[in-house]
Amino acid sequence: MEFFHTIVAILESTIRVSVPLIFAALAGLFTERAGVFDIGLEGKMLGAAFAAGAVAAVTGSVLMGLLAAILISVLLSLVHGYASITQRGSQIVSGVAINFIVAGSTVILGEAWFRQGGRTPALDADARFQTVTFPFADAVKDVPIFGPIYSNLLSGHFILTYVAFLLVPFSWWVLYRTRFGLRLRAVGENPGAVDTAGISVIWLRYRAVICCGILCGFAGAYLSLAMSAGFVKGMTAGKGYIALAALIFAKWRPFNIMMACLLFGFLDALAIRLQGNPLPFIGQVPVQLMQALPYILTVILLAGFIGKAVPPKAGGVPYVKER
Amino acid sequence: MSNPYAKLPAWAEYGLIPLVNLIVAFLVAGLVVLLVGENPLKAAYHMINGAFGRGEYIGFTLYYATTFIFTGLSVAVAFHAGLFNIGGEGQAYIGGIGVALACLWLDKTMPWFVVFPLAIVGSAAFGALWAFLPGWLQAKRGSHVVITTIMFNFIASSLMVYLLTRVLKPLGSMAPQTRTFEAGGQLPKLDWLLSIFGLDVGNAPFNVSFLLALLAAFGVWVLIWRTKLGYEMRTMGFTPSAARYAGMKEARITVIVMMISGGLAGLMALNPIMGEQFRMQLDFVQGAGFVGIAVALMGRSHPAGIIPAAILFGMLYQGGAEIAFEMPSISRDMIVIIQGLVILFAGALENMFRPAIGRGFATFGRRFPVAAQRGA
Numbered sequence: 001m002e003f004f005h006t007i008v009a010i011l012e013s014t015i016r017v018s019v020p021l022i023f024a025a026l027a028g029l030f031t032e033r034a035g036v037f038d039i040g041l042e043g044k045m046l047g048a049a050f051a052a053g054a055v056a057a058v059t060g061s062v063l064m065g066l067l068a069a070i071l072i073s074v075l076l077s078l079v080h081g082y083a084s085i086t087q088r089g090s091q092i093v094s095g096v097a098i099n100f101i102v103a104g105s106t107v108i109l110g111e112a113w114f115r116q117g118g119r120t121p122a123l124d125a126d127a128r129f130q131t132v133t134f135p136f137a138d139a140v141k142d143v144p145i146f147g148p149i150y151s152n153l154l155s156g157h158f159i160l161t162y163v164a165f166l167l168v169p170f171s172w173w174v175l176y177r178t179r180f181g182l183r184l185r186a187v188g189e190n191p192g193a194v195d196t197a198g199i200s201v202i203w204l205r206y207r208a209v210i211c212c213g214i215l216c217g218f219a220g221a222y223l224s225l226a227m228s229a230g231f232v233k234g235m236t237a238g239k240g241y242i243a244l245a246a247l248i249f250a251k252w253r254p255f256n257i258m259m260a261c262l263l264f265g266f267l268d269a270l271a272i273r274l275q276g277n278p279l280p281f282i283g284q285v286p287v288q289l290m291q292a293l294p295y296i297l298t299v300i301l302l303a304g305f306i307g308k309a310v311p312p313k314a315g316g317v318p319y320v321k322e323r
Numbered sequence: 324m325s326n327p328y329a330k331l332p333a334w335a336e337y338g339l340i341p342l343v344n345l346i347v348a349f350l351v352a353g354l355v356v357l358l359v360g361e362n363p364l365k366a367a368y369h370m371i372n373g374a375f376g377r378g379e380y381i382g383f384t385l386y387y388a389t390t391f392i393f394t395g396l397s398v399a400v401a402f403h404a405g406l407f408n409i410g411g412e413g414q415a416y417i418g419g420i421g422v423a424l425a426c427l428w429l430d431k432t433m434p435w436f437v438v439f440p441l442a443i444v445g446s447a448a449f450g451a452l453w454a455f456l457p458g459w460l461q462a463k464r465g466s467h468v469v470i471t472t473i474m475f476n477f478i479a480s481s482l483m484v485y486l487l488t489r490v491l492k493p494l495g496s497m498a499p500q501t502r503t504f505e506a507g508g509q510l511p512k513l514d515w516l517l518s519i520f521g522l523d524v525g526n527a528p529f530n531v532s533f534l535l536a537l538l539a540a541f542g543v544w545v546l547i548w549r550t551k552l553g554y555e556m557r558t559m560g561f562t563p564s565a566a567r568y569a570g571m572k573e574a575r576i577t578v579i580v581m582m583i584s585g586g587l588a589g590l591m592a593l594n595p596i597m598g599e600q601f602r603m604q605l606d607f608v609q610g611a612g613f614v615g616i617a618v619a620l621m622g623r624s625h626p627a628g629i630i631p632a633a634i635l636f637g638m639l640y641q642g643g644a645e646i647a648f649e650m651p652s653i654s655r656d657m658i659v660i661i662q663g664l665v666i667l668f669a670g671a672l673e674n675m676f677r678p679a680i681g682r683g684f685a686t687f688g689r690r691f692p693v694a695a696q697r698g699a
Contacts, residue, residue, distance in 0.1 A: 039409075039473065083671035092407050092469050094671035096616060100663030105355060107656040112359040118656075241473055248470060286489075292481035295474040299456075302466030302474075311467070 008148045010269050015153070015161065016227065018265025020045065020219045020236075022164045024243035025250070025257045026171050027215035031077075033175065033252060034208030035188035035314040040080055040095035041216060042240025043102035048073040048220020050106040053120035053231030054113065056127040056224075065127065065225050070217030076102065077213030078206075085205045088318035099240075107233050118233030120224070129158045129226040158226040160218060165258070167215070172254040184208055188312035191319045201319045219243075245298040252312065264294040331677075331684060337623060341669060343676050345621065348664040355660055359652050366646050366653060373645020374638035378517055380645075382527025386594070388630075388637030389529075392536040393591035394615025395633050396543050399624035401584040403547055404576060405560035410457060410472025411588040412612025413479030417453040418589025420483075421445025422596045423491060423501050423603040426508030435597075438507045442593055443535065450589015451582040453479060458581025462574035468581065476612075487605050500604040510597045530598035532590075539587060540626035546583070556580055588612060610659075617662050620670040636662070 024041045031038045048069035056065030076098055083094040107118040114120055134155035141151045175181035183204055187194045191201045219239075224231040242264055249264075250256030271290035331340070353363035374384045394411045401408035408414075425442040457471035487499040496502075510530040517524045547553040555576055559566040567573060595607045614636055621635070622628030643658040668675070 039469070079667075083667065087672050087675055089671035089673065090407075091671075092409075093616070093620065093666060096409065096613070097663045097667035097671055100613070100659050100666060102663075104656040104659030104661075104663060107654065108355065108359060108652075108660065111654060112652045238477060241477065244470070245474060286485050288481040288485040292478045295477045299460070299466075299471055299474050299478075302471060303460050303464045304466070 004145070005148065006273075008152055010266070010273055012152055013269040013272070014262060014266040015157065016265075017268050018261040019158075019161050019164045020222050020227070020239055021243045021246055021261035021265060022168065022258060023215050023219035023222065024240055025247045025261055026167055026254065027212040027219065028244060028247045029171060029175075029252060029254065029257060030184070030208050030211040030215070032247065032315055033188045033312055034184045034205050035191060035312055035317065035319075036081070036084055036205055036209055037091045037316045038080065038095055038209075038212060039092060039241075039244060040076070040098035041212075041243055042236055042238065043095075043099035044073045044076045044213065044216035045220045045223070045240050045243075046099075046106055046234070046236045047076050047102040048217045049224040049235055050102075050110060050120070050220070050231045052217075052221040053123070053224035054110070056123055057114070057121045057230065060124065060127045062127055062129055062225055066217070066221045069221040069224075070214050073217035073220060074210055074213030077209045077216070081206050081209040084318060085202055085209070088320065091316055091318075103234065106231070110231065110233065120231040123225070123229040127225075128229050129160055129222075131156050132159055132162070158222070160222045160226050163218065164222075168254050168258045175254065180207075185312075188314055191314050195319075195321065205319075242294050245294055248311075249298050249301050251310070267293050331681060335680060335684065337625075337628070340673070340677060340680060341621060341623060341628075343680070344668040344673060345665065347676075348661065348668040351664050351668075352657070352661045355657070356653060361650050361653060366650060369646045369649045370638070370642030372642075373648075374642035377525070378522030379525030379527045380641060381522060382512075382517060382524040382529035383641040384634065384637040385533055386527055386529045386599070386637070387640040388634040389533040389536045389594045389598075390591050390611045391614050391618050391633035391636045392540060392630060393587055393594070394611050395618030395622060395629040396539055396615075396626065397584045397587035397591075397612075398615045398619035399622065399626075399629060400543060400547070400556075400587060401580055402619060402624045403553070403560050404556040404580040405563065406458075406461070406577065406580060406584075407469050408454065408457075408472055408581065408584045408588075409469055409616070410454060410475050410585070410612070411591075411615045412608055412610065413472070413476035414450040414453045414585040414588035415591040415608045415612050416479045416483050418446040418450035418585075419592040419596055419603050419607060420486070421447070421449035421589065422592045426504045426597065427491075427501060430504040430506070430508035433507045435507055435510060439510065439531070439593075439597070442597060443590065446589040446592045447586035448589070450592075451586040454581040454585020454588070455578065458578040458585075461581075462577040468577075480606075484605065487603070491603065498604075501602045504597070504601045508597055509601050510593070528599035530594070532594045532598050535590065535593070537630070539590060540630055543587070544626045552576070552579065588615070614662060617665045617669070620673075621665055 024045055028038055028041050051072035052065040052069035055068035056062055080094050080098055083089045084091040110118045110120060137151040137155040140147050175185060183194060183199055187201055187204045194204065195201050223235055246257060246260035246264055250260040267290055271287055274285060274290065275287055356363040356366050373380060375381055394415065397411050398408055422442045422445060425438055425445045429438045429441065453475060457468050457475055460466045460471050461468040491501045492499060493502045510532060512524055513529050513531060513533060514524040517529070547556065555566065555571045558569065558571060559573060559576055563573065591611060596603050600607065618629055618632045618636055622632035639658045639661055643655050646657065647654050
């Protein structure tokens with residue numbers, strides 16, 4: 001029973017840490033499927049987290065915080081879009097630039113506006129997301145097996161957590177069952193064909209980039225309005241890159257993305273749990289190895305040793321109309 | 324189709340356009356300073372004064388510049404072959420192992436000029452090793468070098484935390500760092516170089532690795548424009564299909580270029596480890612690998628551009644510390660913003676002002692055809 005409770009606790013924190021990964025990886029899915037690579041997920045998430053924290057602190061409204069997060073993240077996406085779609089600059093370079101601009105300006109602006117060492121003020125309960133308790137969650141708590149699963153694992157998360165998991169089938173539906181999704185995927189594989197069909201490649205890619213911005217906004221808002229009560233400098237701490245790794249690990253498919261994010265989240269939760277506790281048979285596993293594992297797994301996958309990750313064919317290439 | 328822009332004279336291509344991009348980047352940075360409620364002109368004054376106002380400041384500026392020359396060259400070499408090595412950060416970090424091993428082994432018995440060459444070889448070898456795998460994976464397994472080098476940065480960081488907290492740390496010490504090196508592991512300062520100009524280097528850790536950086540810059544120029552490998556690299560960077568058609572071995576070039584790039588990034592470790600701290604500390608690279616991207620973009624991947632670009636960033640780092648001292652609301656994070664803006668405007672948006680400048684030349688050229696011809 002003790003073991004069972006440990007498992008439930010680890011799975012619970014797995015869900016908690018994988019939510020921002022899911023949002024960000026789905027964000028990446030939309031742009032990369034449209035042929036715009038985005039290593040600026042980290043920066044957009046950080047900018048959104050800051051905007052959410054700052055606006056929620058000033059207005060006291062969690063909704064305004066979320067909206068601000070989305071707004072900033074979409075603006076940053078549009079900068080990326082302008083550089084890489086309109087100006088046909090390097091998508092990688094633009095993503096790197098956005099990461100740096102955000103990393104610096106969140107600290108500078110946060111310090112100038114709030115003077116708390118790059119943090120935004122701690123939020124009251126009203127200004128952040130509340131956890132949702134499912135009906136009868138308290139009543140069934142003591143039922144063996146089912147009780148902890150229902151009341152700890154499924155119930156008691158933030159509303160954004162459920163949004164994230166619902167977005168997975170929704171993204172699948174958008175990408176694979178709508179006209180927009182078909183065109184979006186086509187523009188990532190063969191933009192020339194889409195252009196020939198009389199559809200604007202530029203506008204389609206811009207819409208994909210905006211989708212990415214919206215989802216990164218959710219990721220950032222989750223970090224500063226749900227997971228913690230306010231923005232802390234550098235709070236994304238590489239999550240954007242892990243999301244990118246998850247996106248590749250999932251071979252650019254929505255359901256795989258959810259599984260990859262849960263796997264990476266599980267490794268993270270396990271690493272925290274294992275700190276100082278030796279594993280049976282294996283002994284003490286260095287925490288650093290656990291932390292590096294998502295990246296190592298992604299590299300092994302990329303090397304083609306666990307299936308092959310084939311990126312969208314036109315990814316990373318700016319579209320130039322034949323002249 | 325590949326180059327939809329009009330050809331500009333060389334001085335505009337390599338001088339005017341980068342300058343315009345740089346100015347725009349700094350104007351936007353000035354806006355951020357305004358937003359914070361400070362005077363950008365005053366900030367600029369503090370920065371320039373803080374970077375060049377005294378011999379010691381100049382020493383610090385050039386110390387930082389040394390680091391950025393190495394990482395800038397590293398990124399530039401890969402750029403020429405059409406590869407984007409974002410892994411300079413991790414390669415430099417791992418390169419530190421080579422420096423630390425050479426120093427820990429010989430610093431008590433040998434003078435610095437014996438340890439230094441070994442440390443050079445060690446740092447370059449370890450840096451190259453860390454770039455070899457991404458290069459090999461791109462060449463043989465088709466995984467994108469950008470993604471793998473990002474992953475390798477994180478793996479390097481975890482590995483170094485492990486090594487510094489468990490393996491390289493002296494017994495009984497709490498701090499995650501190696502022991503302090505004796506005289507053999509300490510590079511001499513270049514105080515004589517600055518004293519030629521009547522400047523006193525003071526406490527600045529400006530050391531011989533600066534000369535090595537200049538040497539490396541020359542070496543990169545020779546490699547890219549005066550060797551067969553360099554020619555093949557550039558061909559591959561311009562048109563991979565042409566390189567393939569000409570029978571150049573893409574896989575081999577990719578791996579070699581990545582290793583050279585990683586080796587240059589690894590050399591960076593000499594400067595902080597043997598030149599300033601005399602020990603290897605946690606996170607000694609401090610983002611220099613990423614600054615290299617900005618430096619290479621600004622210097623247009625040419626050593627003659629990279630050296631001034633590195634000095635500019637050295638100025639930002641040293642002068643930025645001075646601004647932070649004078650204007651508390653502008654911390655050193657301002658440099659990170661400027662770095663990002665330079666990458667954005669000199670890199671991703673490098674063509675933004677090209678049509679306008681091209682139009683300017685077209686009108687100008689029609690009116691003064693002779694001058695335009697000479698310019699071209």
